[in-house]
Amino acid sequence: MIITSKQNPHFKELKDLLTKKVRDEKNRFLIFGEDLFEIAEKRGKIIETFSTDANLYYDTTLSEALMKDLTPTVTSYKVGAILEKIDYVSNNNNNIIILDDVQDPDNVGAIFRSAACFNFDKLLLSNESADTYNDKTIRASRGGIFYLEVRRADLVEEIKSLKEKGYLIVGTEASGIQDLTKIYTSHKYAVIFGNEGKGIKKEILDLCDFSVGIKIDNLESLNVAHSASIIMHELRKNQGE
Amino acid sequence: MIITSKQNPHFKELKDLLTKKVRDEKNRFLIFGEDLFEIAEKRGKIIETFSTDANLYYDTTLSEALMKDLTPTVTSYKVGAILEKIDYVSNNNNNIIILDDVQDPDNVGAIFRSAACFNFDKLLLSNESADTYNDKTIRASRGGIFYLEVRRADLVEEIKSLKEKGYLIVGTEASGIQDLTKIYTSHKYAVIFGNEGKGIKKEILDLCDFSVGIKIDNLESLNVAHSASIIMHELRKNQGE
Structure with a gap:
């Protein structure tokens, strides 16, 4: 199923993560684009993946218009993800x-x-x-x-x-x-x-x-x-x- | 006189300088904002100054809407100038x-x-x-x-x-x-x-x-x-x- 409506509750959840307030509350954030996606797969805690391409394996499919609505200022992205924020871990690096x-x-x-x-x-x-x-x-x-x-x-x-x-x-x-x-x-x-x-x-x-x-x-x-x-x-x- | 119309020929000339083609043809460019203006006064070749403030001494006065029209992506500027491009001078710096x-x-x-x-x-x-x-x-x-x-x-x-x-x-x-x-x-x-x-x-x-x-x-x-x-x-x- 492709999400095409801005009124879709799940899309609204995604869009809410564009605000700092919601990111802080939920301890989650968004990334977009294949380069970041690749690093996130290796090093991040992915909660959900989304794409404009229904033929590929992603958790959620968005219409191109909705993807654009999430990232209005940049050239169009095909993939994105919700991630958990990264913990600050004390280690031995001084x-x-x-x-x-x-x-x-x-x-x-x-x-x-x-x-x-x-x-x-x-x-x-x-x-x-x-x-x-x-x-x-x-x-x-x-x-x-x-x-x-x-x-x-x-x-x-x-x-x-x-x-x-x-x-x-x-x-x-x-x-x-x-x-x-x-x-x-x-x-x-x-x-x-x-x-x-x-x-x-x-x-x-x-x-x-x-x-x-x-x-x-x-x-x-x-x-x-x-x-x-x-x-x-x-x-x-x-x-x- | 305050220029308020986008159809004003002089405003059109200013606006044309937002394109590389016209900048290259006329060998001129625009700057905006007080910080750059101050350096341009010391080091640049100013052809014309403009401002949204009719009370100050500038060559041309633009309405705030027209100034905004020249610089849509940034916070509002009060002053600007047309400058001649800077010549490349061979000197002894190697x-x-x-x-x-x-x-x-x-x-x-x-x-x-x-x-x-x-x-x-x-x-x-x-x-x-x-x-x-x-x-x-x-x-x-x-x-x-x-x-x-x-x-x-x-x-x-x-x-x-x-x-x-x-x-x-x-x-x-x-x-x-x-x-x-x-x-x-x-x-x-x-x-x-x-x-x-x-x-x-x-x-x-x-x-x-x-x-x-x-x-x-x-x-x-x-x-x-x-x-x-x-x-x-x-x-x-x-x-x-």
Whole structure:
């Protein structure tokens, strides 16, 4: 049976997952497109699959119009899935990336992508950062989200607790030092990236052991996701040497 | 006088500049928003300014509806300008960044932004790369475009000519070497970044002296603009030491 009506109760359930509120309540999210689907099959917890192609084996078949209704801003997808959110599991990897109110979903997704590429697997986001599970973030992550343990929390409390556990807490700001040696030779560290316009909040900077920065000319700032990629790459490169 | 009609001939001229064809014919482009306006005043060749605010001193006043009509996808702008395209001037800076069919305007704009931040000022783009002067590219560049000499050309011809002039030609690909020493110790070099999906075309790679790469895990690739930022940062950092 192909679902063709927007009034169909099951389609309404799917569509409700486009809102953060429902995603949070149900602890589920949506992905679209074959590339993400493939990674989700390997690394995610799939609850239900759906497709516009009734001839293939998927749990649910949607008309092309309904699929388009779920993803209005992008080129048409043929497949999608409902997934369970990924748990944050404490493990032995001691490096943490922290985002303090990074608000553009594309930036958060881009940081997820690079974090996965550079083997960072723990991300802590302030509650005011862009939603982790919205379609833009997931697409920009290129599946990176399936390699990460992502958690949202009150950063002040979390950072205080990390300091008690012996973590080196490192801020990033234009005026920071350009030498990362103290970070990558440290046993356990957390590096914080701040809001696109305002940078890291003062109350968070005050908790940092020190800050690092990237020297730039001409413009006011680098994009925060690019800064994160540059610093994550440097940390991994030096750690590997 | 406030222009309020979409049929107004001058408004039509403005709107025509949203298309690449007209931008190319007239050698002009549009910018919007106060941040870009401020940089354009310092570094660009402004032909005409326009605003929704009749009380301020601008050449042309547009109704808010017409301004919105020019920039439908973004939050409302109050000011804008028509600018003359920036000439490519040969100077003594020997480093060139080359984009081989980078097709996403956001990626091209992001590379412009980082290039300006890291003091690269010459960019050469293949004819199939995203248009340099579309609104998305310019916005993503955050004004970086005003610090760059950007030129579009047939890359094979250009690279052959650069080789004759003694340039080291360096490709980027996943399998490339991770050591940039040979680049930043070179007198003159050009580094090439390829298409988002396909990388650098074989005929272009064949012209390269060698390729560099960034080691990654988990995912298939880094975003091309992030790769460019990482490599440009490394080159500048090492050159400065």
